Amino acid sequence: MTFGLSKDQIGVTESQIDTFGELIFQLSHNVQDRRGDPVRRKDFTDYERQRAGFGMSDAEIAERIGLSKAQVTAIRNIVERRKVRTTTYYRLNELGGGKRFRADEFVAPEDRPAPSGKALALRTALQFDPDRTRHYVGQCWWGNDTLGGWLQRHAGERPDHEAVAWDGGTLSYAELEKQVATVAAGLRGLGIGSGDVVAVQLPNTADCLVAYLAIAAAGAVMTTIYMPYRTDEIRPLLAHSGARAFVCPPQLDDFSPPQAVLSLKDDLALLEHVITVGGAVDGCIAFDALKSPDGKRTTAVDPPVAADPFLLLYTSGTTASPKGVPLNYHTMLSNARLGAPEHGFTANDRLLSAAPFGHLFGLYSIHLALAVGATMVLLPAFSPPGLVQTLTALKPTGLFAAPAHIAACLGMGLLDDADLSSLKLAILSGAQVPPDLARAFDGMLPNGSVSQLWGMTELQAGTYTRPGDSLDVVAGSAGRASPGAEIRVVDENNTPLPAGEEGELQVRGVHLFSGYFDNPGANAAAFTDDGWFRTGDLAVVDGQGNMTLTGRSKDIINRGGVKFNPLDIERLLDQHPRVAQSAIVPVPDDVLGERACVFVVPGEGDPVTLEELCAYLLENGIAKTKLPERLEFIDAMPLTATRKIIKGRLKPSR
């Protein structure tokens, strides 16, 4: 209605709107042009020439173009409604107080991409108990820590402090932050945004670190692919995670990750980009291009917050297929922030991880370093000489390693004369630490000590010994619960057991994930009704809270009602000279329910017999009811990427 008249009454049609709409809009006060200063100069001739540019009233426009005033008003009103938005007040929300509007950095809300369905599903998976959330926030355990926030803080406070050091180079915090921001902008330019998954198969290089932090800064989620994985292992992980990009080196020995993944693209609907680090490959994006200084540095539209997912890791899968573990900053970074002072780390420390960054233990070293602004010392790929060389040359103060790493160095005698004086703490994790190894290595550290840590993909650092703990505690246990976390040992009825009794280890706390991704079956079995996570590990907790793993609950053998954990037996068998490696699994039995079957990788000499093994075990105090009743030889144990035996694949021949 215009002046009480309908469009029909005043003769306005859609064709008329199409014909005159833009012209009327331009002639109206909606668009104004002035040349020079005719009003101030009272140059009426010039003003008359420019009158249309100054903006004309509807009556003037009507006179000018040959429509009625009512028609002009009606058309102008309709065109304004169609062209002019009115809900732009939000543009002011971030301005003022020294901050100005920058057109080149502004992204209108309607232009911001919505997270993909997969990204939203990841967020949906992060459902925590509201009461525990309130508790964690109330205790200031959960705050708004993000990797990007930590990096920016350190770059701002101590820009020249060494952030990364490796054999051949260093990066200051300012340099690292700049590279990360550039690559993050590059990723966003590829359409990688909030909640999108980026798969990374890289060694522990500076580029890997930059990629990780850039993925996080872009609001995306990193999923790691273990370095030994090949096409068959990579495919299901990319499919399940819904990865939109894959970052990898051009070549790994005789395997080309980019070529392998490019060949999978037809099967992986969500995968869009393959990014190669350290070389160009046809059909792929070079990581160096994302690192280009010409790359535009822009601020993320929605910088990540602590509740956001930033990691999607997969369990190593000792008993079943790998399960996706979505992790947010709240859990992982609170675990690191609270853990750093427990380990005694400060900004002056230099942390070296022999563990791959594809494993959460390796990432924990990054999280700890960034929590305090320490230096991250890099060892691209573990080798015993490489580790010792890095320890000697780059002088780390903190070492994160698996017992196997240290055992290999010890076995080669590389540590005997090595200068380990810089080390103040060596954290061993990833597998049960043999007490003798812990003692031996501890004795080699003139200015430091060994710590034993137990963790899982689902919770990062669960328990650890602290500097100052006695060597007996360090060698014999994985220490006490990390800050903000609780552990308990329960029987098969979920009843907590007193100190010293063996049972299933359960955990809850600030570090605990909320559930497996897209796996309701696993989630139903993983948690108790009151929120404790069933680790599947058998453990004993002593009176001081120190936890010692004793085995896996799924490895328990139930022989006619007599249940026993085969771990001690396996340890004994592994010391037999004619056994290279052993694993005991249950086999179904009509009479007893289950019997023990031992799989053996032959060692030196003639193959050992079952009778010889049983005699050996009896000599070493093993009860007769726990003796294996079948023997199977195997060339090599099926192993996870983290070198754990996949017992589920050990099937006795019939």
Add this chain to the structure above:
Amino acid sequence: MAQAGASGRRGQSIDPHEAKEAVLGYCLKKGALAAGVADLDAINRIAPPGHRPADLMPRVKSVIALGVGGQTQGAWTVPAKAMAYFGSTETRAYTVAYGLSFFIENRFKARSIYCPPDLDNEEGPRVPLQSLKLHAELAGIGARSLAGDILLHPEFGYMYFASVFTELELPPDEPMQTNPCPAPSCVDLFRKQGQTPCMKFCPAQCLSGDIDEHGQQAAMHYEMSKCAELSEQYEALPRILSAAMAAEDAAAREDVLSDVDNSMFWYKMSVGSGGLLAQCFECMRVCPIATRSPLADPIRRAEAREAAANQDGTA
């Protein structure tokens, strides 16, 4: 130019220059930073029909423009969304103008009006009934800038303006000799980046223009439609309601109505309703008590006061 020996409504002889001095003195005393008299002939040459002073006040002889300070220095430092609440500063100008019209009627017995600053919506998008900007520019208290023709003053910077129309003849002032816009630093930025600061940092990106080789304004381009997206928020209300009506379901409808940005409009509507709505006055215009009671007319009130004073003096 006002004529010497001009008279007020009641026939007293008034010196236009003295009257002007008194009028401008009143403005400054009441808080205006600058005041002047615009050339009525020039206004009539520039303002389109329907928007000339006589269209509002048939016997108008002078147009007085005054400006009050825009913001305190502190206000420029606060967040933009907080500064938006300082927008009512212009009411101080209106208050001075309102008082001035009473002052003129009281002192000079010449009919005066405070010029309504409102829009004449039937005439075009955001077209005012009268251009206060034109009055102020011709009165020499501001010059058009590259920032959408906002007036600037070399001494007082950014001001809010108000106008008074009166039947009192006053000698007009001339526009400012020089235009303070663009400032030398703005010229420098324009030479480097092709934009002055106002153009570069405008949240709606509605400004562009050109500067000549002498550092003077060569062209100003202002897309008021874009500016209005941000600043003329009253236009949002029907669109919010329209979006709500078009929403797919109840939840989406509630999202539209309760959107945080939109809720700002409801707030402003609520806060402003007392002053912005129900301002018709026609009932009062026709009410004999309201307009013709013995002292309803300010001029009569003044005459009554003077008569009372004279009587006391005689006694």
